Amino acid sequence: TNGLNEIVSTLEPGIAQLGFWCAEDLQKAGRDEQVVIVPIGIQYHYVGEPWEAINRLLSEMEADSGLVSEGSTESNSxxxxxxxxxxQFEGHLLALMEEFYTRFYHRTLSSVSSVEALIQSTMDENQAIASRLQALLNVALQVAEEYFNLLPKGSLIDxxxxxxQAGWNYIYRDELKDHKVISTIKRGLADRVAEEANIRMWHMRLVxxxxxxxxxxxxxxPSVERFAEITLLLSDILARIKGNSPFTRPSLGKQRVTMTIGQPLSVSDRYSIYQTNRQGARQAVAELTKDLQxxxxxxxxxxK
Structure with missing residues (x-):
């Protein structure tokens, strides 16, 4: 679901955990079916090279962000x-977001001049951009975490x-289930909390x-496939910023799908370790998640 054909993002333990819960339910029911997880690889490839469509989309993105470009010229396409x-667009968008969080959320981020000095002294431009991006993502998450009173622990995905989860807890509160016993004032305040939680979760979605x-x-x-994937991901980011749905993507051309079926991974064979104790359960889930990855x-x- 990361939008990249040739990279599998770090898996969360939920898939493995569901497998063990299934094995647990079967055991409680006295059934002997085996539980397996079948890995399936799904990749999409363009039938033709959609460079012209990419050029049009990139030109639209440049215009949306206020970046002056000569995208319509033949050589520039x-x-x-x-x-x-x-x-250039990535750098421009990064600068816009740095200004956004610096000016309106009072965060400290590297200035362009300090980054240029860093490039000249210790790292190349790609490394400097990557460093700035990591700092930006950390700040964006802090804006959300501070509202929910969360400590910044673990990876960005964690x-x-x-x-x-904190956002869902604010929006779908147990005490609000019975609408008949909630006063209109409490309901109005709950709506404000839900709205604010949703806004703070927007920063997380951006990350x-x-x-x-x-x-x-x-x-x-370098390939047209990879270029198209990154361009579409950046288009998703612009859609979120503009308040549009990132799930209605522009089409760059016809695609074909390749599906590859992997060897089944047995959950049942690992269940004996899972059911020993909490440590065993964590170990079994972690190992199954790693094998699935x-x-x-x-x-x-x-x-090719």
């Missing part, structure tokens, strides 16, 4: 020029999940979208 334009473009994915292995990664088929 060539793949070599598109890579440079995409890189922190996103805690913010998400989720940005997290997928933190790597130099399009440059590591490795299996899914092995199913990635790179296009």
């Amino acid at each position: 060539l793949p070599s020029s598109l890579y440079q334009r995409l890189y 922190r996103c999940r805690r913010v998400e 989720e979208s940005f997290a997928a473009v933190t790597r130099p994915y399009a440059l590591e292995k 490795l299996s899914l990664e092995s199913l990635i088929v790179s296009e």
